[in-house]
Amino acid sequence: MIKKINPTYTQNRELSWLKFNERVLDEAMDETVPLYERLKFLAIFDSNLDEFFMIRVGSLYDLSLENTLKFDNKSFLTPSQQLEKIFAATKKLYKKRDIITAKLEAACYKANIHRKTINKLNKTEQKFVSDYYKTQILPLLSPLIINIRHPFPHxxxxxxxxxxxxxxxKSFMLGIIPIPQTLPKLLYLPGRKIKNKKIKYILIEDILLHYTEKIFSAYSIDKKTLICVTRNADISLDDEDFELGEDYLQHMRKSLRKRARLAPVRLEIADDSSSFLTTFLMTHLNIKKEQIFKTPKPINTSYIFNLNDRLNDEQKESLLYPTFQPSLNCDVPDNMKMFNYLRNKDLLLHYPYQSFDLFLNFIKEAVYDESVFAIKMTIYRIGERKAKLIQLLSMAAEMGKDVTVLMELRARFDEANNINWAEMLQDSGCKVIYGMEGYKIHAKICLIMRRHNNKIEYFTQIGTGNYNEQTASLYTDLSLFTSADNIGFDAVQFFQNMGTDNLHGNYNYMLAAPTRLKNNLINLINNEKQQALAGHPAHILLKMNALTDRELIDALANASQAGVNIKMIIRGICCLKPGIKGITENIQVISIVGRFLEHSRIFCFGNVENAKVYISSADWMTRNTEHRVELACPIFDKDIKENIYNELLLLWQDTIKGRLLSPDGNYEKLSAKLPAFNSQESFLKKYLSAE
Known part of the structure; x- marks a missing residue:
């Protein structure tokens, strides 16, 4: 039996995450990926790293300031030790990022996409930039000099x-120029329109950097550079005290304003050797040298997403993934209503290969069906664009149906969007509830109740991802629809429990966190362990985004020792080290980073013929199993169960995007001797050929 304190088969969560983001960066280096898609992977890498520093590094920073000594239960490092290793690993990633960025810019130049610098402009371009600076940039500037009358700004x-x-x-002082947020991130340069149109642009920060001497014309400039501060964003929205008479929406807005002023955790700076500049910033930002990351390449690469609008048709064809429209086909015949189909058979949708519009059709059918009297659903992230789902729910309420929305206002970085959607739903007559203190509502469930022949029908949808039209075209997720009463009764109980702040309600079929999900998963793992000990074939096949929960890791390791064959497809963090002799030698782990974000969570226990299969909103992370409200739903339909299992096996065969986790915690490309196979391309062909 393995002790929980054994660190030989586990690794640190944060360092594992950095390895995941390195796999994202590797996609930017992969020449088999279209060039503009490689640029987007670079921007995604940067965005991921920003959020990592704001949340994970921010949280560790707070813990490092506490007097109590705390250890990570996988690597047994203190918060300070973890920060030290994170900063060292990140500096290596910056070097790799800069090399890849240089290669991408060279490739872009050949493809007629030119990011120009001031010293590379021709006379026409110089005049254009000069005029733009004088008329559009200069009037917006608010430069500062830091001295006794001007304290260091926020x-x-x-x-x-x-x-x-x-x-x-003989003295030095610091000058600061904020780059106005109202300015575009880049300026397109003029040029002759030719058949292979060139896209020429210059970043706004490069223009401002050039004119810095004129802005501070009264002084001699020793050094100038670009800087960017990343602040801790890990504010605990539950721990803030409510003021008398303050409602939850007001409380959330106030908490978000506080986030903007939390402590700096990182300083990014363009390559600069000024000791005065660095020392001054370190002192006033209260950061250490290890928290400074120098890069000669653009600090903010979000401008990359703007370039798509300038690509001509020929460039789009060569520089982007081939376009596809998610299939509107599913098992429901064109002339049949979904409710009529679901009375006899369950339905499974697979995003992004099948369209999110099929789910919206399900809601629309409920809105216009006079026999439907109630719609209940959870919303975690729904996006910031105009959401058709919000319109349909609002319409249902205005038509007199009982619409209840369990809105999670604390979805990280989507809080402001969700506040706006909540107000819109309330204004239309929907009942909006906000979950409970200390627990985020992360479950994805929708229940439609309908009167039919003097009885109530329950149509339940359970998913692995958010009800977000935009991400449904980018993330792989599963969406199950069923009219089974046993699932419907559990769904009714779930919404009643959430409305009464009851975390301890019983469910007959669905597994629910934070009270019972983990224990049930451990029991399912142990059932396979007992099968192996009895000499029978025993298999576990899992897919998730992350594995960090120590108790589940230990249960898997124990099952491995008993002879259970365990295969896991884990896109991101994996704190378990597989393949260690005598401990995890029967466990294999692969990660797939490709065109679509592998987001679905699927748990299979047993062989394909007799497997117990669940789809879930929960990763196997302590935050999900203990601090969030999650659901895992069993699959009863034999055909759907086999389809899910077989598609997992197809993912497992991916030799192009798949990476194998080795016992030392690093990832390796699969053997070149294996047949070349891209699982996502295979699914595209499968679902789109059904059109």
Whole structure:
């Protein structure tokens, strides 16, 4: 039996995450990926790293300031030790990022996409930039000099600034130029329209950097550079005290304003050797040298997503993934209503290969069906664009149906969007509830109740991902529809429990966190362990985004020792080290990073013929199993169960995007001797050929 304190087969969560983000960066280096898609992977890498520092590094920073000594239960490192290793690993990633960025810019130049610098502009371009600076940039600037009358300003999270060391006589002072948020991120340059149209642009920060001497014309500039501060964003929204008479929406808005002023955890700076500048910033930002990351390449690469609008048809064809429209086909015949189909058979949708519009059709059918009297659903992330789902729910309420929405206002970085959607739903007559203190509502479930022949029908949808039209075209997720009473009764109980802040309600078929999910999963793992000990074939096949929960890791390791064959497809963090002799030698782990974000969570226990299969909103992370409300739903339909299992086996065969986790915690490409196979391309062909 393995003791929980055994660190030989586990690794640190944060370092495992950095390895995942390195796999994202590797996609930017993969020449088999279309060029513009490689650029987007670079921007995604940067965005991921920003959020990692704001949340994970921010949280560790707070823990490092506490007097109590705490250890990570996988690597047994203190918060300070973890930060030290994170900073060292991140510096290596910055070097790799800069090399890849240089290669991408060279490839872009050949493809007629030119990011130009001031010293590379021709005379026409120079005049264009000069005129733009004088008329559009200069009037917006608010430069500062830091002295006794001008204290060091608050540098906002993730905004770019010009920092200059100014020399006056024998002393130095700091000059700061905030780059206005109202300006575009880049300026397209003029040029002749030719058949293979060139896209020429210059970043706004490069223009401002060039004119810094004129802005601080009264001083001699010793050094100038771009800087960007990343602040801790890990504010605990539950721990804030409510003021008298303050409702939850007001409380959330106030908490979000506080986030903007939390402590700096990272300083990004363009390559600069000024000791005065660095020392001054370290002192006033209260950060250490290890928290400074230098890069000669653009700090903020979000401008990459703007370039798509300038690509002509020929460039789109060569520089982007082939376009596809998610299939509107499913097992429901064109002339049949979904409710009529679901009375006889369950339905499974697979995003993004099948369209999210099929789910919206399900809701629309409920809105216009006079026999439907109630719609209940959870919303975690729904996006910031105009959401058809919100319109349909609002319409249902205005038509007199009982619409209840369990809205999670604390979905990280989507809080403001969700506040706006909640107000819109309330205004239309929907009942909006906000979950309970200390637990985020992360479950994905929708229940439609309908009167039919003097009885109530229950149509339940359970998913692995959010009800978000935009991400449904980018993330792989499963969506189950069923009219089974046993699932419907559990769904009714779930919404009643959430409305009464009851975390301890019983469910007959669905597994629910935070009270019973983990124990049930451990029991399912142990059942396979007992099968192996009895000499029978025993298999576990899992797919998730992350594995960090120590108790589940230990249960899997124990099952491995008993002879259970365990295969796991884990896109991101995996704190378990597989393949260690005598401990995890029967466990294999692969990660797939490709065109679509592998987001579905699927748990299979047993062989394909007799497997117990669940789809879930929960990763096997302690935050999900203990601190969130999650659901895992069993699959009863034999055909759907076999389909899910077989598609997992197809993912397992991916030799192009699949990476194998080795016992040392690193990832390796699969053997070149194996047949080349891309699982996502295979699914595209499968679902789109059914059109």
């Amino acid at each position: 540098l906002k999270n993730k905004l770019l600034y010009i920092a200059a060391s100014l020399k006056e006589k």
